[in-house]
Every structure is written in structure tokens, then in C-alpha cells.
Amino acid sequence: MSSDTLKKRKAKVIRSDGGTPETKRGRGEGDQGRFPAGVSNVDQKKLLSVKNKEVRVYNEEVELEGRDPEQDYVLYKSTCDSLAKLMAEIQELKANGAKEGSEEVEEKLRQGCVHFITLKKLNRLAHMRLKKGRDQTHEAKQKVDVLHLQLQNLLYEVMHLQKEIGKCLEFKSQHEEIELVSVDDFLRDAPAEISRPHLTKDDPHQLTLARLDWELEQRKRLAEQYKSSLCSKEKILKGIELKKEYLGSLQPGLHAIMQASLPVQEYLSMPFERVQKQAEVARHLPPPLYVLFVQANAYGQACDKNLSVSISGDVDEAKALSRPPEDSQDDESDSDAEEEQQNTKRRRATVGVQLDDKRKEMLKRHPLSLCIDLKCKDGSVLHLFFYYLMNLNILTVKTKVSASADLSGAVSAGELLNSESLLNCLYASDHGQETPNPANRYQFDKVGIITFADYVSQLGHPYNWVQCLGGLQFSSDRPQAEGACSSLSASHMEATMKLLRGRLQSRLALHKQFGSLEHSIVPVSSECQHLFPAKVVSRLARWTMMSHQDFLELHFVQHVAKAGLVKETDLFFMAIVERGTARLQAAVVLNPRYPEITPLFSLSLLWKGERSGRSDDNLRAMESEVNVFRSELQGPRPGLQLLTNQIQRLCVCLDVYLETESQVCDGSEGPREFPREKMCLRTARGPNRLKPFKYNHPQGFFSHR
């Protein structure tokens, strides 16, 4: 630009002034003799030449600084005015008809041209001022820009530094995550070369470093210890392995020794082996059976040599039952999946079958069962099999009798040793038909079992004493008079075993007696002969068993039934005693707990009319003579002769009755049917004229009670 401007100025100057070839200089360098670099070669030549000649320099820029823009403006205005005036004059002249090229007009034109030149100069000056102003502004702007940039740079740097500072401040050195011992401990424990107290007292940085050093050293030490203890552990483990192997090798050896010692044990009757085996199996017993096993064993060893206990059943199944449930759960889930697949293929089982299965499941027995054998003196054995119903949590028992003597031959005794009813009412009212566990009621409702009695024959009887022996105690519907005992099984064991033995013996004795009774022989042992006179004429004609229904239908037993002395669990018999034309029917109620409970006789006499204990006071007296005097009639302990003695006494009483009956009934004279043979002091006594039924030994006469 500067060279262009220079060229223009140069041209102007030459044209307008037409005189001296003047050169114009570049900008601003008028004072100095230096030449701007941008000047063209031509100008440089001219400048050089000019310099040598003392040329006058016309520098418009310099002139510009000296002029006042205000004046220039005023000049401009006046020039414009004068030009306008000139034009107006020219116009006037031309209008007045002046010719082309007239002097005045030419003069005016020349003046106008001068004004134009002034205007041009002014224009130039304005342009130059503008340019100058722009350049200045530009420079200032550039300076400002540079400063601005510097400012920006500095700001950025500041920010950057601040960030760095922030980062540095936030920097968490890993050393802070290491837990160090407290300062006091450190100062106390660390050796001096590490803790360097003189340095670290004041300088926290040094303190931390020292602490880290200490920590490191400690850790190294502990790592050493750890390694060494690992090594020793390895050694010990190896040692254990060796010893285990050794022990393992001992086991077969011991076993062999035990086998070899079996005969010795048998010989010395110290059956350790058997006991141990039993104890092994006993581990798998369910808790109630285990209690029973332990107590029965203990009782057998301590008090009763004739009691033996054994366990029977499938041990593997029992083990399977006690396996932990996780295994079975996995199995279940698998089997469930399988089952579902199968079910889609075939029809689902009916509801009835499902219910049946549920019932079977509920009534399931534990695979192991306990067998207790009670031997009696005469060689017969009572076998008791105890089962545990797992879901119902009750014990049941089944019985079996192996008698030493042959038991056939007594028809009426069929029920006596019936395993179903053998242990009925061992304790009063313990029928064993219903489950003693009240919780079972709810379980039964779920699967539709009405009573447990239906399953008793299959599963065994859940007597209360069985539960007590197994240590199971259930709250009963009726409030108990006594509280619960802690050692339930032990306290019941002796009593129950005695009762069981007694029950077996009494039943076997009855069995034998019944055999004899059916042959019309009343077996009276020698110890009891003194109760009866030597000659008894009335004889037992028949001895049969009756059912409960048949018994209740007899008319002469209603008073017994009304008094509540008859239960379904009792056994009923009919004895017929005859003498001549007289026939005495005796209905006997035998309680299962014979001989603890006396059999009850009810009499009806058929002789010249029918009389019963209700209508005839003497028959009533006979009933009381037979029923009431148990202490006389039971004979030697354990009182197993009670029934036969009662029957014999009945025969004796009938004899007395018939012989002392006065012969007045049908007015017939003639010999008495029953001659008086018994010796009686008085044949009648009291307002109701009772006969003498009491036999006095050894005088042998009858008297009244």
C-alpha cells in the first residue's frame, strides 16, 4: 500500500505541478535519512539522486500533522461555496449569452479548477488522516491483543497450576491405607535408628516415614514367622497322616482278635461283642425306642435276669432315614421333575389312592423295632414287639406268647392268650384302642382316618404304659392328679414288667384251669383244700365263654350292668352247676386285670321255679359269699386260684342251699330230694332267714357270717 500511494503521489505531483520532478517519501520517515524498505527501485534511484542535489522535499505527511482538521473543514466549506458561486456566475454568464471561450468564463473556469485542486488536496488530506488514524488504531489494537493474549496465557497457566495444586492436595498416598500402630506405641516399641526421635519429633513427614519403616520391618518379621509356622504345620500334618494310617491298619487286627474272643465270651457269659453290636444298632433307633432299650437293658441287668432285649429290623433303612436332608432335597427335586414328566404321560392317580398313600405315609413305622422277651419260671415266654410310628410319635406293641406247655384243648380259653387282647387293661382303663397323643387327632383329620382302632391289629396297640416306657408323655383330656415325673421310663419299668409277667402267668394259669373246667373238674390245689368240705356233691356241668352281647341279654345280670361294672374289654363266661334237678346258672365277668380284680358272679337258680339273686335273699348271700371274700379265696400268692376257688365255693353253697331248703313247696310228702348232709348249727337266721354258707375249718360245720 505504501508503494501504491507513493506511486500515486508521485504521479500527481508530476501532473499538477509539472515543474520540478519531486519525489515524495514514504511515511513518517521525513526526519531521518533512512529509506523504507518497501520503496521501489525507481524511487530509490531518485531518492539517491535527489539526496545528492540538496533537493527540497515535500512531505505531505509532515504537513498533515501541522494542519488542523477544523481549518481544513472550514476551507473545504468555503471552497465548495466559492465553487458553487463560480458555477452560478458561469451559469449566469452563459445564460446572458456569453460565448464559448470567453475570458470571463475561462477565468471562472480556471478559478474553478483551482478550487477543484484544493478540494482534491483536501480529499487527499482527509484520506491520509483516515489512514493514519486507522494505522494508529490498528497498532493499538495489536498491542492490546498481545497483552490480551498474554493475559489469557497467564490465566490458563494459573488455572492449570491451581488444578495441579488441587490434585497434589488431594493426592492420597498409599501409605495412608496402611494401618500403623499409634504414635505412642511406635515411639515406645520401635528401635532408635528407625524412630529417630530427634528428627521425627518436629517433622510430621519424617515421623510418618519412620512409622512406615517400622511397619515394614514388623511385617517382614511376621511374614518370616508365618512361613516358618506353615512349614511346621505341614510337617505335623504329615505326621498325622502317618499315624492315621497306622491306626487304620490296627482296626482289622482288633476285629480279628474280637472274633477270636467270641467263644471265650460265651464261655464266661460276658457277651461284650453282642452288647457292642446292639449298642451300634441302637444308635439308629428313634429316641423313644432308644429310651426303652436303655431302660429295659438296665432293668434287666440290675433286677431281672429273665428279661432280654434285642433289636430287629433294617438298619440301612434306619440310616437312610437319619441322613441329612440336603441330599434328599436334591433327590426330591430331580424326582419331582421326573414324576411330572411321567404324570403327563399317564393319568394322575385318583383322589382315593392319593388319600390312601397319605394314610400309609402317616402310619409308617420306623424300620427298627425292639423285642423284649420276658421269661417266666415255668419256661413260657412273653414276647413283646415294640414299634415306633414316626409321624404320629407314638409307640405300639404287639405280643406273642410261647408257652412251655401245650395250650390246646381249652375251647373257652381261646380269648385268654389272644395277642390282641392279652395286654388289655394292664393298668386300669388302658384299652390301647386309641392313640394317646392328642396331636394325632389333627393329623388324622387331614387324611381322613376316623379312629386308630381300625389299624390297631396291623400296627399294634398304643397302650399308655408303652408310651411311658419310651419316655413319651402326653397331656390327657382329663386333668392328671399327679404331676409328670422326669424319669418317666425308669419309674414305670419295674411296675410294668411285674404286671406283664403277672399277666402272662395269670393267663397261662387260667388257660390250664379252663382246660380242666371244661372237663367239669374244678381244680383245687392242696393249699386251698381247707376252704371247702371234703364232700362236694354239686358239680360243674358246663363252662363256656360268652360274648358281651350275650351277657347283657341275661336278665339276672342287669344290676351289674347298671352299676357300671361291665366293660367291653371284660371276658364273660357261663358256668352251670347242677345237682339233681336243680340247675344254677352263674354268669361270670372276668376283668382283664384278673387276679387283681375279682371275677364277678351273678346267679340264677332253676329249681322248682326260677329265682335269682334279685328275688331270693339266699342267692344274694351266695353271690356275696363268692364275690366278696377274695382274701380267703385267692389262695397262695399270686392268687391265681381265685376263680377256681370261687367256683368250688359256689358248688358248696349250692349244696348247703339245696339241703337246707325245707320241703314244703308243693305239699308233697316223701323223701327230700337233697338229704341233709352238711353240718349246720342253725339253718336259718335273721328276719330273712339266711342259710349258713360259711364253712368253718377244721370243725367242718357251716355257720352264718
Place this chain on the structure above:
Amino acid sequence: MSVFSQSFSPCGRFLAAGNNYGEIAIFSLSAALSPDATDLSQKPILTFTAHEGPVFALLSTDTHLLSAGNGEISAWSWVELTKRSTKAVWTRRPNYKSSLEIPEINAMIINPKDNSLIVGGGDNNIHIMDMETGTFKSVLQGHTDYIHCLALKEREGEILSGGEDGAVRIWDSRTRQAVHCIEVFKYEECARPQFGKWISCLATDSDWMRKLLVFLSWGGPDESQFHHNIFAVGEGPHVSHCLLGGSVKAQIPCTSPSLNTLALNLSSTEHRVMTAAGSSDKIDVFTNFSYRAFSLSF
């Protein structure tokens, strides 16, 4: 259990009954007959064992209850009994000869004229005891079998006794001699061979001077008479109303299968009842002679 004897207290509010176990039970009639009687009021207020053997006879004096057991007579104060004290005032035994068996005492009556107690029992004799001194003054012998019952004809001072031998003997109480002996079974119209000849019970009606009423109960041991009606109890479970001629007017059913004793409470106006008891533990109470009202339970 069989109830053999009954006796009302002198005030008429209590009934004593004796059974074959030797026990005596005292019942409160006023409680049992009151409108708000419960089951409990039909039980005895006191039961105690008086004797070893059965109590076949009970008799009430003005102050005491006399009971007869196996060969002994005990006296109890009514006042003490109502206070539930069971201590006997005295116990006496007649002199029995035989020692093999102690005879029972079947009947007791009191002769108010000379304040003596007349007992008859199993030794075939009648013993007379003075109530004041307690000694047995005399023995009337004559029966060949044991004595069932005694009766007294007050005006004539005669004692009547009926026994197992079928004879009714009349004794003079002053001279202690037998005056008469009637063997009833020998009279054809009175003979009852199918039942036996024994005389179970006697009663007299003092209005009739010479007539005595004698009953063989047909198996039955007791009777009582009231306004010319005769009530008899015996082997069947009923009280029979009979007329003097012998016809049976009515038979009222009772709870016991056979009855041993019948008693009328004449000493009290508000508790005028008839009670019957026998071979059960129930004592039937009749407020109206036609039906059984309720039963006391021994």
C-alpha cells in the same frame, strides 16, 4: 346291702335305719321332705358302724335309739346323734349259754309299765332287761326255734312272741310264765305249707281285747297297721294294703326287690310318712299311702 330295721326319732324329724353290715344311718326327714330338697338331702346326715353283725332291730325310746347287733344291744342318744356324735351310751349283752355262735337279736320292744326292754333272738329265748339298772332280769324259754318277732299287749301286760318254729307264744309280763301257745300252722285255714310255718311278724291292736292279729307274711317279714288297714311288706317289691278279712286291697310298687321293714312315723304331724326298705340300699318314703314319693339312699 339289705336294710333290716328302721326307727323314727321321738321328735319325728329323723329316721334311723340299720343294714346288714352293722351300719346305722340317720336321715333328716325335715330336709328330705322340704320343698327345696336336693339329691343330697336324700343321703344320710350320719352313717356309722354300730355293730359287727347286721342290725336287725332298732327301737326308739323318748331319748335314745336302741340298736341290736350280734348278741348285743347298744343305746345311742338321739340328741348326740343329731349332733353327729357316735359314742354309744351303753352296750349290754344278754347272757347266752352257747359260745359256738353268737345269736342275733331279731326283735326288741319296750314295756313301758315296768320300763323293761324285751329282746328275742337267735337263742330261742326272750330276755328281759331292766332299762334303769341294765341287768337282765329274766329269760323266757319255750320256743324251739329262734324268735322272729315280739309284740306287747299293754293293757293285759302280755308279751307275744312269734318264732321260726311256727308257734305264737303269749307270756305274762309279770309272772314271766307262758300263758298260751298257738301253733298257727296246725290250723288248716291258716296253714301255708308252700311258704313255711315260720312267724315273721306280730302286731296287736289294743282296742280289741281278745283279738290278736297274727300274720305269716307270705315270705314277708314286717307289717304295720293303721286305722284298721294293714300294710304288709314281704318278698315281692310292693307294699300290700290288706283288710282285716285277709283280702288284699292294693299293692304299691317299691324299688327294692323284696322288703324287710316298714315303719310309720306317728310321732310327728308334719312328717307323717311311711317308709319301707329291704334288699337294696334304697328306703322308699310314702307321703301318701297310694304311691311312692321318693327314696332315701343309704
